[in-house]
Amino acid sequence: MAINLYQLQYDDETSASPESGLLTYDCRANPEFLKREVAHLIRFYDDIVADADTNDYFALLSPKFNYKTGLTAEDVKEFINNNCGKDIYLFNPYPMHVYQYINMWEQAEKCHPDIIALTNLLFQMSGLPTDVSLHRHTVEETVYCNYWVAKKSFFDQFIPFVRKLDFTIDTSDSQIKQKFFSDANYQTPACYYCFIFERLLTTFLVLNNNIETFPYIYQENIGKYKxxxxxxxxxxxxxxxxxxxxxxxxxxxxxxxxxxxxxxxxxxxxxxxxxxxxxxxxxxxxxxxxxxxxxxxxxxxxxxxxxxxx
Structure with a gap:
């Protein structure tokens, strides 16, 4: 069992440092300004994960992972090694969101109005009818920012799900597509697509409750500032x-x-x-x-x- 933790590099300043314990996944040639981490994750699967051993673990983390969680690559690997055998490990940088909202979509609606209706439309168009607002997201499913580490076998299930929804948007008519790529009222320019797809991991876990998850629980000396x-x-x-x-x-x-x-x-x-x-x-x-x-x-x-x- 190998644990392969990659850091996303999207410019010259964001490569993983040698002392970080992280590997670099270079996306500078394909910046993906609209789809962002989602497009990078799909390409990461094709380039790195698809041909790996089924029991190896992989993660594609943003350069802000340590800043947002207080965790190092060594911390993550130690946590996984001490709790072996799960399909996916969650490192939620906003642990109190689990207890402040019924689910991630309620939190999203507060920040990005109309995102629930748009997400339900996406699921309906993809032949996966569900009302995401009705799900309860517990600590065992909730993770923001794509801060998770999973077995290759989990990627094999999850990436086709992501591709299906991504394909639905890409092949929809121009008026509907424009809704997904319209501004989502964020502090920096970003579209609804990014905030919908960031939450798909948690929704996928709710819809597939046979997957073994294991959330990281912060100690008193980590994350207190939040x-x-x-x-x-x-x-x-x-x-x-x-x-x-x-x-x-x-x-x-x-x-x-x-x-x-x-x-x-x-x-x-x-x-x-x-x-x-x-x-x-x-x-x-x-x-x-x-x-x-x-x-x-x-x-x-x-x-x-x-x-x-x-």
Whole structure:
């Protein structure tokens, strides 16, 4: 079993350094300004993965992987070697998103309006009718930024799925195609296509729940800058462990309203308060109260949800 971690090189500044432990996959000749990492991943499969041993592992990571996760290539390899045999390992750079949203598409809709309708249209056009907004994405499926490492055998399943959806867009009429390549309201120029295809891995895992996944769980000295106090109180304690266990066991029958109640506990909003300073004060006070009562709240909710779902 070999673990092959590649870093995407898209300009002269982004090749993997010798000390990083990463290999370089050079895409400078094919920058793919519209399809970006998706096109690179398909080409990476054809060039590197397709003829490899079925049990070897591969990843195509962005140059920001270490910055976003705090992890090195050595950390990743050690994690895989200590938890051998899974089909895919997830290194989600936004771990709290699992507990802030029902799924990745809800988060996407907030940032890129109308992306859910566009994604459902894509699945329908591809002969794969599903409503992505109805999926619950747990810690065992959720990963952003294509930060994952998988067996060659997993790539053999996943890449045809990606190609099928990509082909659907490429062969659609010009008006529909334009929707996928229109601006997605991002901080830098980017189209809907990129943000849809970034989330396909997680959707594929939900649709194929026989695949063995293994998520990386951050320690207190990693990724703390992404979390506020109430999130840290939840994530770095038994509360998250209890919630993840319940979530993984019951997510197919979970009542969305009940989950929303829990998510609001972690992220009180007071949206009806129009005075900004007052709203901020109320949120701050409520978060402090919730930190104090979190331990009992989590267990009460889990018991309550379980009774309602059985």
């Amino acid at each position: 979390m506020n106090k109430i999130q840290k109180k939840f994530y770095f304690t038994k509360n998250r462990i209890d919630f993840d266990r319940w979530d993984s066991d019951k997510y197919k029958e979970i009542n969305t309203t009940l989950l929303k109640d829990f998510f609001y506990f972690l992220n009180p909003g007071f949206e009806n308060v129009r005075i900004k300073l007052l709203r901020r004060l109320l949120i701050s006070i409520q978060k402090k109260i919730n930190i104090i009562r979190m331990d009992s709240y989590i267990m009460k909710k889990i018991v309550s949800y379980s009774r309602n779902e059985i």
